[in-house]
Amino acid sequence: MRKLSSIVLFVMLLMASPSCKKETAQLSTVSAANESDLSIKKLRRKTQTGDLVGRQQQITIxxxxxxxxxxxxxLWLPAGYNGIKSIRKKYPLIIALDGVGEQGTDIKALLHSGTIAYHISKGWDPVSKNPADGKDYSFIVFTPQCPVSWGWSAPQIKTMLASLKKTYRIDVSRVYLTGFSAGGWGLWSCMTDDVSLCQQFAAIGPVSSAAADHPDKITNVAKFNIACWNICGTADSFYGNAVNYTNIINGANPKIPAILTSLKGVGHSAWNQAYDTSWRVNKKNFFEWALQYRR
Incomplete structure (x- = not known):
């Protein structure tokens, strides 16, 4: 009986051996993977993707x-984007910071009428022609939602931008920042509170912007050659700030003069014009204007 048991045990071990070797080989393949690929996979676990909301991916970052x-x-990813690192095509990025009314925990609030996310939800694919080279460019569009009123500022935007750059194929020379109302306050924070963050943007678009905490440092926009198109209604309580901040930039002798577009009689709602692709100034909408500039 003992002899029979020993024979059965030996046969079982022989049958198990190929399986063990196969598993070991698989583990060796994984351990030999490129370190950067592993770090990307780790980042993607931190950046969780959920359901589609308004034709855009709901993510947690x-x-x-x-x-x-x-x-x-x-998050909007261009048609055909599949995340494979071996494909070299990269895309310009728009970071869109919304106002107080869009903040909270209801992700659908980001689809508020007039926002970039709203236009995407209604069927717009973020593609625009660059007036400088005549080529069409597809954007990646990122709209973060702060869970409490007011919104994210420089420290959080810096962290999120770093994750986006490592996770997605972003053209780092074409990163654009826009924000309206409280999101405009967040935009100015990115210009004044962190020099290394400020220098990562090619162009900015403050819209109906709330007051900056450090307006004296808005000269960083001129210092680091960042294009600025400031859009605000003349009936907006923040209009005086829009005029003042544009003058601060231009008073620093920028290579790219800041532009102020004053919407006569418009109150605190200039984003309805600013993000509408059919609204143009000097034959350019906001997205076409931004594409002219890169780091």
Whole structure:
């Protein structure tokens, strides 16, 4: 009986051996993977993708903020984008910072009428022609939602931008930042509060922007050759700030003069014009204007 048991055990071990070797080989393949690929996979686990909301992916991304360590957001990826690193094509990025009314925990609030996310939800594919070279460019569009009123500022945007650059195929020479109302305050924070972050943007578009915390440092826009198109209604309580901030930039002798477009009689709602692709100034809409500039 013992002899029979020994024979059965030996046969079982022989049958198991090929399986063990196969598993070992698989593990060796994984351990030999490129380190950068592994770091990308790790980042993608931190950047969780969920359902489609308004034709955009709902994602959760780390913010680096102690109180609110993650932000839910909407992300638009161009048609045909599949995330494969071997494909070299890269895309310009738009970071869109919304106002107080769009903040909270209801992701659908980001689809508020007039926002970039709203236009995407209604069927617009973010593609625009660059007037400088006549070519069409497809954008990646990122709209983060702060869970509490007011919104994200420089420290959180810096963390989220770093994750986006490592996770997606972004043309780092064409990163554009826009924000309206409280999102405009967040935009100015990115210009004044962190020099290394400021220098990552090619162009900015403050719209109906709330007041900056450090307006004296808005000269960074001129210092680092960042294009600025400021859009605000003349009936907006923030209009005086729009005039003042544009003058601060241009007073610093920028290579790219800042532009102020004053919408006569318009109140705190200039984003309805600014993000409408049919609205143009000097034959360019906001997206076409931005594409002219790169780092």
């Amino acid at each position: 780390a913010t680096g903020d102690y109180t609110y360590p993650t932000s839910q957001a909407l």
